[in-house]
Amino acid sequence: MKKALFTISVYSENNIGLLNRISGIFLKRHINIESLNVSKSEIDGVSKFTIVSFTTEEWTRKIVQQIEKQIEVIKAFYHTDEETIFQESALFKISSNLLFDERQIQNIIKENHSTIVTVAREFFVISKTGRRSEVDHMYDQLKPYGIMQFVRSGRISVTKDVMGITALLNGTKEAE
Amino acid sequence: METLKIKKVAPTKKQPKMRISGAEAIIHCLLAEGVDLLYGYPGGAIMPVYDELYRFQDKLTHILARHEQGATHAAQGYARVTGKVGVAMATSGPGATNLVTGLADAQIDSTPIVCITGQVARHLLGSDAFQETDIIGISTPVTKWNIQVTQASEIPEALAKAFYIARSGRPGPVLVDITKNAQFDKFDFSYEKCTYVRSYNPYPTPNNKAIEAAAELINSAKKPFIVWGQGIILGKAEKQLKALVEKAGIPAAWTIMGVSALDTNHPLNVGMVGMHGNYGPNILTNECDLLIAIGMRFDDRVTGNLDTYAKQAKIIHFEIDPAEINKNVHADVAVLGNSKDTLELLLPHIKENHHEAWQTIFKEKYKIEFDTVIKDDIHPTKPGLTMGEVIEEINIASGNKAVIVSDVGQHQMIACRYAKFNQTKSNITSGGLGTMGFALPAAIGAKMGAMEREVVAIIGDGGYQMTIQELGIIMQHQVPVKIVVLNNDHLGMVRQWQELFFEKRYASTVMVNPDFVKIAEGYSIEAKRVSERKDLKKTIEEMMASDKPYFLEVKVEQEDNVFPMIPSGASVSDIRLK
Numbered sequence: 001m002k003k004a005l006f007t008i009s010v011y012s013e014n015n016i017g018l019l020n021r022i023s024g025i026f027l028k029r030h031i032n033i034e035s036l037n038v039s040k041s042e043i044d045g046v047s048k049f050t051i052v053s054f055t056t057e058e059w060t061r062k063i064v065q066q067i068e069k070q071i072e073v074i075k076a077f078y079h080t081d082e083e084t085i086f087q088e089s090a091l092f093k094i095s096s097n098l099l100f101d102e103r104q105i106q107n108i109i110k111e112n113h114s115t116i117v118t119v120a121r122e123f124f125v126i127s128k129t130g131r132r133s134e135v136d137h138m139y140d141q142l143k144p145y146g147i148m149q150f151v152r153s154g155r156i157s158v159t160k161d162v163m164g165i166t167a168l169l170n171g172t173k174e175a176e
Numbered sequence: 177m178e179t180l181k182i183k184k185v186a187p188t189k190k191q192p193k194m195r196i197s198g199a200e201a202i203i204h205c206l207l208a209e210g211v212d213l214l215y216g217y218p219g220g221a222i223m224p225v226y227d228e229l230y231r232f233q234d235k236l237t238h239i240l241a242r243h244e245q246g247a248t249h250a251a252q253g254y255a256r257v258t259g260k261v262g263v264a265m266a267t268s269g270p271g272a273t274n275l276v277t278g279l280a281d282a283q284i285d286s287t288p289i290v291c292i293t294g295q296v297a298r299h300l301l302g303s304d305a306f307q308e309t310d311i312i313g314i315s316t317p318v319t320k321w322n323i324q325v326t327q328a329s330e331i332p333e334a335l336a337k338a339f340y341i342a343r344s345g346r347p348g349p350v351l352v353d354i355t356k357n358a359q360f361d362k363f364d365f366s367y368e369k370c371t372y373v374r375s376y377n378p379y380p381t382p383n384n385k386a387i388e389a390a391a392e393l394i395n396s397a398k399k400p401f402i403v404w405g406q407g408i409i410l411g412k413a414e415k416q417l418k419a420l421v422e423k424a425g426i427p428a429a430w431t432i433m434g435v436s437a438l439d440t441n442h443p444l445n446v447g448m449v450g451m452h453g454n455y456g457p458n459i460l461t462n463e464c465d466l467l468i469a470i471g472m473r474f475d476d477r478v479t480g481n482l483d484t485y486a487k488q489a490k491i492i493h494f495e496i497d498p499a500e501i502n503k504n505v506h507a508d509v510a511v512l513g514n515s516k517d518t519l520e521l522l523l524p525h526i527k528e529n530h531h532e533a534w535q536t537i538f539k540e541k542y543k544i545e546f547d548t549v550i551k552d553d554i555h556p557t558k559p560g561l562t563m564g565e566v567i568e569e570i571n572i573a574s575g576n577k578a579v580i581v582s583d584v585g586q587h588q589m590i591a592c593r594y595a596k597f598n599q600t601k602s603n604i605t606s607g608g609l610g611t612m613g614f615a616l617p618a619a620i621g622a623k624m625g626a627m628e629r630e631v632v633a634i635i636g637d638g639g640y641q642m643t644i645q646e647l648g649i650i651m652q653h654q655v656p657v658k659i660v661v662l663n664n665d666h667l668g669m670v671r672q673w674q675e676l677f678f679e680k681r682y683a684s685t686v687m688v689n690p691d692f693v694k695i696a697e698g699y700s701i702e703a704k705r706v707s708e709r710k711d712l713k714k715t716i717e718e719m720m721a722s723d724k725p726y727f728l729e730v731k732v733e734q735e736d737n738v739f740p741m742i743p744s745g746a747s748v749s750d751i752r753l754k
Binding site for chain 2: 012013016017020021024028061062065066068069071072073074169
C-alpha cells in the first residue's frame with residue numbers, strides 16, 4: 001500500500017497524560033509523527049490534536065481506531081491533504097545587514113507574501129504562513145544569504161466536511 | 177496461623193458527607209464499590225492507607241502478597257473467576273513498577289482490575305525523591321486508563337471512574353496513583369458511583385442491518401464455523417452462544433481465553449483453535465465457507481499466517497471493541513456490541529439447521545488427531561508420565577468441575593487442550609501476554625473469589641519459580657488451592673522450539689531444580705511427589721479430597737513435545753501432527 005501524508009484530528013478532553021497515550025500509539029507501531037499541534041477547539045473545554053503522519057491509509061485507519069479507543073478521546077478522524085484546508089507557520093531570523101546589502105531579500109519577502117514581524121539593530125524576523133512546500137521554497141531562497149534561526153510550527157487544519165463533534169457530545173449525553 | 181475469612185459486606189450506595197482523610201476516603205470508596213478483598217504490599221508512600229486498612233479490617237480483607245506482581249495476578253484471578261473488579265495496592269517507586277507485568281497481562285487479556293499506588297507528596301513530584309517514579313508514564317501503554325491524584329478531594333471521583341472504566345465495555349486494568357499528601361489531607365467526603373464518562377462509549381449500539389446481514393450469511397452458509405473467545409464470558413453470553421450453536425447446528429471452536437463458555441463435552445464443541453489447538457478446527461478454518469468470530473481478536477497465535485487464513489470464507493466479527501474490527505482480519509460483516517445483546521438480537525433471525533455432513537468432517541479430523549496425538553498424550557503406553565494423563569486424572573477426580581489455572585508453556589497448552597469444563601469462568605490462564613509466574617498467585621485469587629469451587633493450579637517448573645514466594649499467602653491464610661507442578665526439569669516450550677527450529681541447541685533451557693516438596697513443606701503445605709504411573713491416580717484423588725492447600729509435583733517426561741503445532745508464521749493448514 002502506498003504511503004502518503006495523513007492528517008489525524010483528535011477531539012478530546014483536556015487531560016494530563018493524554019498526549020503521552022496518543023504518542024504511545026505511534027511509538028508502539030514504529031510510525032513517526034511528522035508534526036503535532038494541540039490547541040483548544042471550537043467547543044468549550046474540548047482540545048484538538050492535529051497530527052500529521054506519513055504512512056499507509058491502512059495503518060492510519062488502525063491508529064485512528066486505537067486513538068479513539070482511549071477513554072478521554074471523544075472522536076478521531078483522518079483525512080488526506082485533498083480533504084482538508086491546512087497550513088503551517090514559520091519564522092526566519094535574518095541578520096539586519098542583509099536587508100540593506102542584499103536587494104534580493106526584499107523581493108523574496110514580497111514574492112512569498114511574508115511579513116516582517118520585527119526589526120532590531122542586529123536582526124529582523126520574517127513570518128511566513130502557508131503550505132509546507134511554500135515554507136520550504138522560501139527557506140531555500142533565504143538559505144544562501146544565511147538564516148540565523150528558523151522554526152516551523154506543526155500543521156493546523158480544518159476539514160472541508162462537517163465534523164459534528166457538538167452533536168456527538170450531545171448525542172452521547174442524551175443516550176445516557 | 178490465621179484462618180481465611182472473607183467478609184461479605186453489602187455495598188454502600190451513597191455515603192453521607194463526613195470530614196475524613198484521603199486515606200480513609202479510599203477505604204470508603206472501595207467499600208462503596210463492593211470490594212471486600214484486596215491484595216497488596218505496604219511501603220512508605222501508601223502507609224496512611226494501610227493505617228486505615230488496619231482500622232477497617234473487619235470490613236475489608238487485605239491479603240499481603242510477597243511481591244507486588246503476585247498481588248496483581250491474584251487480583252486478576254479473583255476478577256476472572258468472579259467477573260468482579262480485582263484490586264491490588266502498592267507503594268510508590270519499586271512497589272508501583274512491580275505492578276507493571278500484572279497490568280500488561282490484564283490489559284491484553286481484558287481483565288478488570290484497579291491498582292492503587294502511593295506516590296511521593298505533591299511538592300516532591302519531579303524532584304527525584306526517594307521512591308519516586310513516574311508510574312503514570314510507565315503504566316500508560318498497559319492500562320485502559322490511569323490517573324494521578326494530588327488532592328484528597330479528587331479521590332472519590334477518580335476511584336469511582338476507575339471502577340466504572342475497569343469493569344465496563346471491554347474490561348481492563350486501571351491505575352490510580354495517589355500522592356501522600358492527598359492521603360493525609362482531610363476533606364468533606366461523599367461518594368457517588370460513576371455511570372457515565374462523556375468521551376467513553378463502552379457498549380456500542382448493535383446495528384440491526386449488520387445483525388440481519390450476519391443472519392443471512394449464517395442461514396445460507398453450507399459450512400459455517402464459529403470461533404468464540406473470552407468475549408462470551410465477559411459479556412455473559414454463554415446461554416446465547418449455546419442457543420446459536422444448537423439452533424444453527426454450527427461446529428464451534430474456542431480460543432484459550434474462551435474455553436469454558438460452552439461445555440467441553442457438548443457435541444458441537446469441536447475444540448481449540450491456534451498454534452497448539454486441535455487438528456480439525458485449525459485445518460477446517462481454511463475449508464469453511466463462513467467464519468463467525470465472536471468476542472475474539474484474531475491473535476497471531478490463533479490465525480498463524482494471515483495471508484493464508486480463512487481466505488475462502490466470508491467472515492462475520494461480533495465484537496465489543498471497534499478497534500478490533502479489521503485490525504488483523506477483514507470482516508465482511510462486523511457486528512458491534514456486547515456479545516449477549518448482539519447474539520440475542522441475532523437468534524430470532526437464525527433458521528434451524530444441522531450441517532450433519534460438515535459436522536462429520538470435524539469428527540473425522542478428531543479421529544486422526546486422537547490416533548496420532550491424543551491417545552498417547554492421555555493414555556500413554558511408554559514408561560514416563562505425560563502432562564496429558566495428569567490433566568485427564570484431574571478431570572476424572574474433579575468431575576470436570578474444577579477451576580483450572582494454568583501458567584505459561586507446554587503444561588499450559590496441555591491443560592487447555594485436555595482439561596474438561598462444565599461451567600463457565602473455569603479456565604484461567606495468561607493468554608495474550610504469556611506471563612510465566614501468573615498461575616500460582618492467580619489461583620490464590622481465584623480460590624478466594626470462589627471458595628465453593630475446587631481450584632487447581634497447573635504450573636511448569638520454570639514459571640512456578642517466578643512467583644513461588646506467594647506460597648506465603650497460602651500458608652498465612654490457609655488458602656485451599658491445589659498446586660500441581662508438572663516438572664520436566666526444562667523450560668519445556670522453549671526447549672521444544674530449540675529441538676524443532678534451532679537444531680537442538682538447548683541454550684539455557686535445562687533447569688536444575690530445588691526440592692519442590694521440601695519448599696512446600698517449608699511453607700507448611702502438605703506435599704507429595706509422583707514419579708510413577710501407579711501412584712498418579714490415587715495421589716490426585718487424595719489431593720482433590722483434601723480440604724487444605726496441597727502441593728503435588730509430578731515428574732513428567734523431560735523431552736516430550738506438544739502437538740499438534742502450527743509453526744510460527746505458518747498457515748493453519750500446515751498444522752503438524754508430529
